[in-house]
Amino acid sequence: MQVPDVPKEIPRIEDPGIDRRLEEIDLEEVERVIVETLDKETAARLKVYLETCVHCGLCSEGCHYFLSHDKDPRYAPVSKVKQTLWEMARRKGKVDKTFLRNAVRIAYLECGACRRCSMYCPFGIDIAYLTMVVRRIFHKLKLVPQYLQDTVNSHAVTMNQMWVQQDEWIDTLQWQEEETRDEYPAARIPLEKEGAEIMYSVIGPEPKILAQLLGNISLIMTAAGYDWTMPATDGWDNSNMAMYSGDFEIMARVEKLHWETAQRLRVKRVVMGECGHAFRGAVYDGPRWLGWTEPPIPMVHAIEFYYELLKEGRIKIREKYKKPITVQDPCNTVRGRGLGDKLRYVMNALCEDFRDVSPNQEHNYCCGAGGGLINCGANWKxxxxxxxxxxAEQLDATGAEIVCTPCHNCHSGIEDIIGHYKLGMHVKFISEILVEVMERP
Amino acid sequence: MYDFVSGPLVWVAFAVFIGGLAFKFVTTYASAKGEKVVLPTFSGKHGLRSLLHWVVPFRNRNTRLRPIFTLISFGFHLCLLATPLFLMAHNVLWHRAFGVRLPSIPDPLADVMTVIVVLGGGFFFLRRLAVPVVRYVSDWKDFVLVLVAVGPFVTGFASHQQLLPGDTLLILHVVSGVVWLMVIPFTRIVHMMWYPFTRAFMGSEFGYVRHARDW
Known part of the structure; x- marks a missing residue:
């Protein structure tokens, strides 16, 4: 492992979504939006959190930014609240452009809303929620990193994250079905099958840049003998970057369509691919904004699904994966759903030499890419x-060659970390390992 | 003078303390009804589970990571709450004012507990200056609050030891106690009331909603 130098002062990074907007922004509008959001869109929770925080700094241990920057006080979760929401509330919205530039960077790039700090705050203050309130304000001010906003625009126009058109979507599924049938002729990707047991949904990047994952699931579902289907219409994408930009109206539209699609197909449950934020959006944030206490149909994350099919013996393992392997506990499915034990069951069932991370499970460090961070673009990398x-230090200490990342953001984020710190490791999804080691009937 | 501060002034203090907290609680509860997540996702079982992991030292990772801080903090808070309630001299006052008696702690033990509060307060004050993160997020009010919180303990101890002749220390003790009670609803010391609720809410969020642990 090599640790490149980190500059003492954060260099100014150009981003047209921020720079150009700041040139024209009207500070009276800023004041109005801040006051309106704090008065009308928040209630008891925010008030109690702001009153209760005793400025003890115990949350700092929870933040990977703080720990990675040698405990620089600016990166403690409480300090990030101080530099954003406290000031907005204290100055009653009367903030200047220097403050805004700093606060935008903190809210979108230096906090991934991973919620680890809530497990270190003695009061259990939901600091990630405070970050989301700040992002909500910035969304309403149209002060959002350009790349992230573009992704949200894609959601708004195409109802998926990556500007995938409907014909491209269907074409990609059929192409992957055909590819899989070359080696496993029984494989199918059933489209629009009403009344199937499972609807399988994925995130936009799968058809766009990781199409082989669709082939993998075709193989796995067919081999395990599930009655499943995928929609041919919009509503197939379960990802949701609007949730992270603060555009909760678009977030709700995306989630609503996803659930309506599942209901139209009259499936018993929705199984989703290896993605963490999509689970969060579909099961928690989306339904809550829509006023539902839970989704209309049960949603099963890939980790739980693979656990189920291995536990039930629907798929037999031919020969376990040999290389030393470790795992990334995704925030949104382990801290956000308690799937840590099931993930370990899957790892041990598939791999011969599984090496756990420390700290692990709910206490695992975020990959640093989720929460919309990686979607802010390469300029912020x-x-x-x-x-x-x-x-990087945590992964390096395991001595593993492979990192299993059952989440798309983790997958990309860890790949970046491996490259930056020269860890010499590789990343893999569970499905990639599974198709490699499974018995094909 | 003593009769006034220990009579009407104390009643005013209790009225502000209890009335302030009650007002705060009622208005916050009404406001919480407007939240989509607070009341619908609240689970007594998971809230209690989380609370137990946080009111018992070393039952969560953060208290294990900093054992000395944990012992000081738990000692400080425990003694801060227990000493004024169970002090023998206060028990006489409870009985005179409300006709109830609480269990009493022996005076020598109360002295030790008072010293723990004062030293703990000193530790927190110095920690605010010495630990960069805490200093970064502290303003003058945070320092004053520590002084307000330990004020009644310093004066109470001095008065009990009769370090000055006459009523002076006793009057100072009552006045500092009155200040302490009256500021609770309006400053960060209100964490005393909110603590079980914020903790239980997070316990519900993690346990009931997300099937995970928050300790």
């Missing part, structure tokens, strides 16, 4: 890398 040295 260094902020993520400097802020996650602890992740």
């Amino acid at each position: 260094k902020i993520r890398m400097w802020g996650n040295r602890v992740k």
